[in-house]
Amino acid sequence: MPEYKAPLRDTKFVMQELLNCNEHYARLGYEDATEDMVDAILSEAGKFTEQVLAPINQIGDEQGCTWNDGEVTTPDGFKEAYQQYVEGGWPTLSQSVEFGGQGLPHSLNTHIGEMISAANHSFAMYPGLSHGALATLEAHGTPEQQTMFMPKLVEGTWTGTMCLTEPHCGTDLGMLRTKAELNDDGTYSLSGTKIFISAGEHDLSENIVHIVIARIPGSPAGTKGISLFAVPKFNVTPDGEKADRNGVNCGSIEHKMGINANATCVINFDNAKGYLIGEVNRGLHCMFTFMNAARLGVANEGVAAADASYQGALAYAKERLQMRSLSGPKNPDGPADPIIVHPDVRRMLLTQKSIAEGGRAFIGYLAQLVDEVEHGTDEKLKAVAESKLALLTPIAKAFLTEVGFECTSHGVQIFGGHGFIKEWGMEQLMRDTRISMLYEGTTGVQAIDLLGRKILGSKGELIKPFAAEVMAFCQEHGTDDEMAEFIKPMISFGVKWQEMTKEIGMKAMTNPDEIGAASVDYLMYSGYMTLAYFWAKMAKVAMNALATGTDEQAFYQAKIKTAQFYFQRILPRVKGHAACINNGGESMMSLTADDFLF
Numbered sequence: 001m002p003e004y005k006a007p008l009r010d011t012k013f014v015m016q017e018l019l020n021c022n023e024h025y026a027r028l029g030y031e032d033a034t035e036d037m038v039d040a041i042l043s044e045a046g047k048f049t050e051q052v053l054a055p056i057n058q059i060g061d062e063q064g065c066t067w068n069d070g071e072v073t074t075p076d077g078f079k080e081a082y083q084q085y086v087e088g089g090w091p092t093l094s095q096s097v098e099f100g101g102q103g104l105p106h107s108l109n110t111h112i113g114e115m116i117s118a119a120n121h122s123f124a125m126y127p128g129l130s131h132g133a134l135a136t137l138e139a140h141g142t143p144e145q146q147t148m149f150m151p152k153l154v155e156g157t158w159t160g161t162m163c164l165t166e167p168h169c170g171t172d173l174g175m176l177r178t179k180a181e182l183n184d185d186g187t188y189s190l191s192g193t194k195i196f197i198s199a200g201e202h203d204l205s206e207n208i209v210h211i212v213i214a215r216i217p218g219s220p221a222g223t224k225g226i227s228l229f230a231v232p233k234f235n236v237t238p239d240g241e242k243a244d245r246n247g248v249n250c251g252s253i254e255h256k257m258g259i260n261a262n263a264t265c266v267i268n269f270d271n272a273k274g275y276l277i278g279e280v281n282r283g284l285h286c287m288f289t290f291m292n293a294a295r296l297g298v299a300n301e302g303v304a305a306a307d308a309s310y311q312g313a314l315a316y317a318k319e320r321l322q323m324r325s326l327s328g329p330k331n332p333d334g335p336a337d338p339i340i341v342h343p344d345v346r347r348m349l350l351t352q353k354s355i356a357e358g359g360r361a362f363i364g365y366l367a368q369l370v371d372e373v374e375h376g377t378d379e380k381l382k383a384v385a386e387s388k389l390a391l392l393t394p395i396a397k398a399f400l401t402e403v404g405f406e407c408t409s410h411g412v413q414i415f416g417g418h419g420f421i422k423e424w425g426m427e428q429l430m431r432d433t434r435i436s437m438l439y440e441g442t443t444g445v446q447a448i449d450l451l452g453r454k455i456l457g458s459k460g461e462l463i464k465p466f467a468a469e470v471m472a473f474c475q476e477h478g479t480d481d482e483m484a485e486f487i488k489p490m491i492s493f494g495v496k497w498q499e500m501t502k503e504i505g506m507k508a509m510t511n512p513d514e515i516g517a518a519s520v521d522y523l524m525y526s527g528y529m530t531l532a533y534f535w536a537k538m539a540k541v542a543m544n545a546l547a548t549g550t551d552e553q554a555f556y557q558a559k560i561k562t563a564q565f566y567f568q569r570i571l572p573r574v575k576g577h578a579a580c581i582n583n584g585g586e587s588m589m590s591l592t593a594d595d596f597l598f
Contacts, residue, residue: 001425002312004054006046006115009555010357012039014364015111017541018534024368028375030105038108041093045112048088049119052081057120060261061428065202070249072201072263078123082156082204091127091156095134099150106374107367110300114360118304121432122261126159126199128297132290133160133211137230140278140286148236148275149209159205162290163194163212163231163267170196171445173213173284174222180214180229180274188276190214190231190269193251198439200265201233201250207242208233210267211290212274213283220281228283229274247272258431292393294440296366299396302404303359305433309411310352312426316415317345339414347569348410354535354566355403357559361534366396387465391454392530398446398520399527401436408433447519450526456505456515463501470494470533477536482543486536489567493529493574500525500581507584517585521577528574532567539563 015021016035025033056077063075085091094109095101109131117124134153137146152158169175178192190212194200201208210231219225235243251266278286317340321331325341339345369392372385408430412419419426437443454462474491477483504522507514542559550556 001058001423002308002315002429004050004057004119004308005311006042006049006119007307007356007360008042008046010360011042011111011114013538013541013555013559014361015107017545018361018538019364019368021105021107021368024107024371025105028105028371030103030371030375032103033105033108041104041108042111044088045090045115048084048090049115052084053116053120053123056081056123057261058425058428060120060122061258061432062260062422064260065253065263067201067250067253067263070201070251072203072250072253072265074202074204074263075261078126078261079204081123082126085127086156091130092154095154096138096150099138099146100154105367106370107364110296110363110367110370111360113297114300114304114307114363117301118308120261121301121304122259124301124304125259125262126202126204127156129162129199129294130156130158130160131297132162132293133209135293136211136228136277136286136290139289140228141230144238145230145275145277148238148240149230149232151240152207153209157205158207158209159199159202160209160211161197161200161267162287162294163197163200163210164287165194165196167193167195171442173226176213176215176226178212178214178269180216180227180276182216183273188214188216188229188274189247189271190229190274191271192269194267194269195265196254196439197265197267198262200263200267201253202263206234207236210248211277211287212269213287214274216280223284225281226283226287227280228277228286230277231269231272231274235273257434258428259435291440292389295393295397295446296363296370298436298440299359299366299393299400300363301433301436302400302402303356303363305404305429305436306352306356306359306407309408309426309429310349310356312424312429313352313411313414314340314349316418317349345414348414350562350565351570352407352410354562354570355400355407355531357538357562358531358535358566359400359404361538362392362396362400362531365534366392384465387462388469391450391462391466394441394446394450394454395523395526395530397440398437398443398450398523399530401433402443402524403527405430405433405437443523444520447523448516451504451519451522452515455501455522456508460501460505467494473533473537477540483536483540486532486539486563486567489571490529490532490536493532493571496574496578497525497529500578504581511585513589514585517588518581521580525574525577525581528571528577532571535563535566 022035060075066073092101094104094106097103130153166176180188180190212229212231213226215225216227233248235246237243247270249268251268254264320339321336322339325337330337330341369385369389376382411426415426418424474487504518539560542556545556
């Protein structure tokens with residue numbers, strides 16, 4: 001099993017040097033988030049993930065969860081690890097002080113979330129959905145509901161879930177059948193079945209608060225008739241204490257490809273008491289608060305997977321001796337050279353490195369936008385941050401999980417046959433990561449949201465704030481000879497990006513299927529371009545550090561060389577995506593359904 005090491009140096013580079021978190025936190029009033037405090041918290045998070053979570057990752061995969069008469073038992077070590085997680089105050093880190101949180105920045109918590117996911121993906125999912133439940137209750141819940149549910153959720157002694165999917169409906173939530181009937185006391189009785197509920201039942205917390213979409217009888221059909229409810233496993237007193245058992249039970253758990261240590265549950269609601277969140281028939285609007293938080297969390301899983309796989313592959317490539325270098329022996333006293341000397345192995349390693357580090361910068365940037373939205377006082381800056389988040393969230397969720405999964409495949413490949421063997425741990429990373437491209441909206445769903453709803457739906461307005469930021473960077477460094485190898489491709493491919501957007505819009509006016517045909521290629525093009533921007537910025541920061549003098553020359557030189565690899569070997573992939581878009585959707589749609597049989 002790979003030995004996980006928290007990427008503390010690179011995380012600090014992203015936070016403090018690239019994104020200037022010290023100034024960012026001071027401006028937003030995070031007085032406790034000093035550089036020393038942030039460093040100390042990151043260091044402790046590194047110890048916890050390395051020493052507590054990583055060692056039980058493979059155990060969790062081997063044992064999985066067990067179900068017995070509605071109760072779920074997690075693998076050995078998980079309950080104890082979760083107790084340490086709660087005792088360490090990790091659930092409270094970025095939560096509101098009003099409800100028992102520490103009030104530290106969301107962005108700091110995001111970087112810690114990457115470490116937790118990289119060390120143990122299954123474990124990360126237990127507390128992970130609580131953040132979305134808390135955000136939903138804080139944004140849309142009544143003061144009474146917040147008093148009932150939030151303190152224990154913040155504390156971590158209770159956890160939360162998101163209950164959307166039903167056996168007959170996944171993405172098309174308008175087809176849901178779970179019903180909610182009004183009780184005399186203003187609560188609701190929910191009846192129905194939800195499936196694929198991550199962390200829906202377990203033995204880690206005292207109570208589980210399910211955030212559930214359901215339909216109130218008489219509501220309009222489709223998505224316009226969806227309402228949102230908080231439904232606890234155990235009923236809750238008005239002052240937030242656990243009471244008797246509610247009509248919620250786990251019917252079974254799924255047997256899955258990966259994330260075996262996380263219980264993916266069938267949850268049955270049998271006249272379960274629930275509390276309406278927000279307005280009647282406005283449930284989907286409220287649920288998007290949860291879903292957007294969850295989508296950024298899943299994007300972070302892609303980064304975590306890329307980094308974990310890279311760490312394992314790098315250590316192996318430096319030790320494994322096979323064949324001689326094409327340019328002559330590099331280990332003349334040994335029987336063969338380490339495989340890291342071979343160009344193809346380096347291609348895979350540098351792909352992993354460029355995706356992991358570029359993705360970390362991308363996620364860190366998005367997390368700071370969330371800080372701005374949640375704690376900013378300048379309404380104009382908050383509006384710009386919201387626009388950028390709306391545009392970039394589907395890109396981050398889909399793109400970073402797609403390329404993160406690619407990186408886990410490279411990890412298996414670098415190990416050769418050993419990568420296919422369970423004991424090495426690389427195939428587990430690949431299996432665990434595959435879900436990230438599915439839950440919280442598949443890649444195809446994110447792509448149609450980006451192109452159809454966000455880009456074309458806004459007539460191109462939504463892309464303008466981020467495009468202006470990228471263009472300003474290109475103009476600022478356009479005459480810098482050192483930066484030319486980064487700026488020129490960004491401008492060239494950026495112009496093509498704009499042209500493609502207009503062309504798709506024109507085609508869609510006569511054939512709406514052109515949007516669906518182009519959407520995934522468009523999203524991937526957008527993802528590679530977005531990562532190029534962050535790699536160009538990181539290269540400039542590294543150049544400045546080298547120019548002013550540093551005792552970490554190797555670190556900064558590696559940043560520049562990795563940026564060069566990204567621009568020369570990864571960014572050109574956009575040409576293939578552009579060609580697919582330009583060819584249109586006719587070849588996709590020409591076969592009838594029956595023709596697929598031939």
